[in-house]
């Protein structure tokens with residue numbers, strides 16, 4: 001069986017700064033959670049990330065070095081909703097009894113929760129609903145306030161700063177939201193994996209279909225033929241995939257139908273606040289219309 005889950009990839013920890021004694025030590029499962037932690041904690045925290053952004057977050061192989069770093073951490077930020085099934089493994093392996101484990105999905109409203117009993121016929125990787133919730137900027141706001149509350153509990157002396165930083169991050173998202181909305185609203189696209197539903201719901205976009213017939217399951221020839229027909233019938237303008245997805249299904253559809261294809265990462269590039277924000281600009285560059293603030297200069 002050719003489950004994408006079998007494509008286990010290596011997770012590595014990369015530090016953003018060097019820890020000082022009075023900094024809160026934070027380990028985040030993914031770049032996006034780390035970026036939000038950075039927005040809230042700034043230089044009051046020391047931040048480490050487990051998963052590289054160019055790897056499939058469903059399939060990270062945990063290294064001993066990851067556990068060693070987590071053994072000294074104060075708090076671990078997990079994505080939850082069964083995305084990072086490897087996070088509990090990191091925490092167990094760290095043998096850090098004082099570590100505060102935060103499942104960040106508790107503050108968001110999950111989409112695509114399976115009705116009834118979950119079994120293998122429903123795909124591999126979204127048994128508790130869609131876990132790619134960081135792709136709605138409104139969820140970014142909820143996450144920032146969650147993280148601020150957690151940091152404040154662990155480091156009460158800096159609680160004012162954490163809450164103020166979360167408030168500023170919210171203000172910045174609200175400032176940029178109309179710009180993203182103007183470019184993304186109503187756009188139509190085909191996705192590889194069920195990654196983009198939160199973005200699509202926020203900006204009233206239409207996801208015309210998925211390359212994977214079910215999350216984590218590679219497409220059959222028949223599924224691709226059906227997509228090819230759909231593209232021709234309905235003029236879907238673009239199909240996108242992450243770096244770590246197999247490029248050949250999109251190449252096939254491009255050959256068959258002329259559809260535009262692009263790599264659109266579902267994780268932000270760097271574990272810093274601005275990267276979380278500018279990721280939505282990059283998304284709009286790929287999926288959206290012209291930037292309303294564009295002044296005609298060539299890019």
Ligand SMILES: [Zn+2]
Nearest residue numbers: 125193194215
């Ligand atoms: Zn997924």
